[in-house]
Amino acid sequence: MSEFCTQHPLLSYTIAIVILLSAMLALGAATGMRRVGAARGRSMDVPFESGMLPVGSAHLRVPIHYYLVAMVFVIFDVESVFLFAWAPVSVAAGWRGYCAVLVFILFLFGALAYLWRWGGLDWGPKPRRIAPRHAGPAAGTGAV
Template sequence: MVNIFDNKEYLSFFCFIFFSLFFCVFMLFLSSLLGGKSLSRYKHTPFESGIAPVGDTHLHFSVKFYLVAMFFVIFDMEALYLYVWSVSIVETGWTGFIEAFIFILFLLLSLFYLVRIKALNWTHK
């Protein structure tokens, strides 16, 4: 049975986390202590090049924008995985090739599914 506190690598990791959190809290405290405070009626009004805002600032976007953004993030992870695979292709050998093939096949099937259910179609039904 391995005790995790016997290894000095864990101790250095926990020290790093502790000092990082301490430094963040210290900087936030210091900025709130030394920072200027302004109380005026114009503090929370939007400012755009000296021009007063006109109309409503809330824009309504279609849900399709969010869907395409999520699809982009999902399929962008493919590029990261394939980059790591291409760098370590010699070490992974045929096993890595088969895993990458299965991964690409899975992504292609999911892309065909998205096209089939018309998730990428911008026209109205």
């Protein structure tokens, strides 16, 4: 058996997963509670939500700023993965690699500054700008 596992690791892994899933499903079916007919009750027809009956609609209107901030986070998070991958080889890369990463970080800071200036990181409603009132000609200026 061990010779088969060493020669076919993917197949043996697949067989082990199938056996494990079958055992879990069989145990769940054997020990699970079964309710049929009137014992089923009204609460069995609604989705389970922490033991409470749902109230209202499940559809929420999320502002677009939420998605923008999430997308910016993912972009900067992926770029940080590049920096973590660079760290172990930083000594072997030498000054040339250091300068390349420095340029990469400068581009990141430039993108962050642009987003900050543009308002892409602002959360919440933006205050309305009220235009100042222009008064007519001042009294006593003698406009003839």
